[in-house]
Amino acid sequence: MVNGHGGNVDVLRQVSDVCEHEGMPIFVHHLTVPGGAAHAGPTETSLVLPFDPARVRRRSSTSCRDWVRTAFGP
Structure with a gap:
């Protein structure tokens, strides 16, 4: 079983x-x-975006690149 x-x-x-x-x-x-x-x-958000972009509310977000940098570093 996988728990997220x-x-x-x-x-x-x-x-x-x-x-x-x-x-x-x-x-x-x-x-x-x-x-x-x-x-x-x-x-x-950076994990969901590539698989189901329709579930991400982009109007309240920054760019995907910014998410990835924030989550995982440069």
Whole structure:
């Protein structure tokens, strides 16, 4: 299972424990971006933009290049 939301860590740990107890162990991977910003910030926006640009509200954003620089450095 892949988790992209920090708030889900505890509940997914519990789910994993229950599944293991019931004989169906699962692996949970928590995605992180070192130095990443909060929701809808430069990090998430730069990751979503190439795959689904229609979901990005460009009128309230800077350029993609600026997002990438902010999220990942020059």
